[in-house]
Amino acid sequence: MALLVEARNYVAFQEAKDQRGLPPQVRLQISYESLRVTSRLTQVMAWLLALKAVHAHELTADQVLGDQFALSGGAICSDPSGPDNGELPAGLRSLLQRSHSLYMRAERLEDQYRRSVA
Template sequence: MMETPTFFNGTYDETMALLIEARNYIAYHDAASHRALPPHVRLQISYESMRVTSRLTQVMAWLLAQKAVHAGEMTREQAASDDFALSGGDICTDPSGPDNEQLPEGLRSLLERSHRLYMRVARLDERARDAVALAS
């Protein structure tokens, strides 16, 4: 069993904290504070909330696969396969949202932080896949 790198643990902890924060935001702030908003703004809030959720679940799935590699439960080649690749493409990489002042501040913050995290993990995914390709 390989030791898990410190940066990985930090990224995992950051993702878990953002997941919990997003869950709490969606569960407790959404319904009560958004009822008075116009329907088009509520729709945008729902859409952007799903973007945050998509980013974070994609990142967590990728991190769990990497954690399995570090635990010796999966090979680097398996983790680099399309089955475990970071996905979400255009939806997750779109940086829009944080600058939309119609959205609540808490959601704009989640959008910004989840985008930064997703893009960082996308670079890690690319590096991991490149390393496996070079080793082949």
């Protein structure tokens, strides 16, 4: 949750400041990478909420195993690039690295969950 709040605060309050005076291609890259952070966190939160619903007996394990609740955005969300791009602001690079780490952990947990239920 702390990472989600930090990402929200970055997009709401810092992103525009970081883009001032930068060339258009760098501003576009900042916007793209911010969306990647948002996508990763949205996917992870949705999957965790579905898993929580299983534990609360609001959904069945079979329902959560379907495509509707699966992590998606694989190629974009699992791409580790971004934190090494020196043109990006340090705060965004940190969010990229941490959101990637979280997404990859969730992907491994989802895989383990699928194997344990199947």
